[in-house]
Amino acid sequence: MQVYDVTQYLDDHPGGDDVILAATGKDATEEFEDAGHSKSARELMEQYCIGELDPSPPVSTKHCYSEKFMQLTKQYWAVPVTVVGISVVVSFLYLRKK
Numbered sequence: 001m002q003v004y005d006v007t008q009y010l011d012d013h014p015g016g017d018d019v020i021l022a023a024t025g026k027d028a029t030e031e032f033e034d035a036g037h038s039k040s041a042r043e044l045m046e047q048y049c050i051g052e053l054d055p056s057p058p059v060s061t062k063h064c065y066s067e068k069f070m071q072l073t074k075q076y077w078a079v080p081v082t083v084v085g086i087s088v089v090v091s092f093l094y095l096r097k098k
């Protein structure tokens with residue numbers, strides 16, 4: 001999927017800048033095709049192409065899993081801390097009884 005920066009073309013667009021602005025930051029293929037652009041319009045468009053977007057989802061690797069694990073650890077650090085805390089309190093009470 002091609003990405004276009006049409007900032008410089010907004011004022012020159014025969015269809016007005018509003019239609020283009022309404023289609024920015026998303027896949028505008030449908031809107032572009034619906035307008036029935038001429039061959040010359042398509043040729044003109046090529047000079048505003050700034051790159052290509054790979055729509056396939058990222059491949060998950062071991063690195064991603066370890067990153068997810070780190071995130072979960074950060075999120076749920078209170079669980080092991082609570083377990084250890086309760087054990088310390090219980091053992092303290094138990095030892096005091098003896």
Ligand code: HEM
Binds near residue numbers: 040
């Ligand atoms: C770099 C991108 C674009 C270029 C170079 C371009 C160029 C043009 C040109 C030259 C025309 C005059 C008719 C023709 O020759 O086909 C036109 C008309 C039109 N364009 Fe674009 N266009 C672009 C993007 C878009 C986008 C993203 C949309 C919609 C969201 C759009 C909507 C329209 C409409 C509705 C017309 C018809 C205006 C009328 O008939 O009054 N264009 N465009």
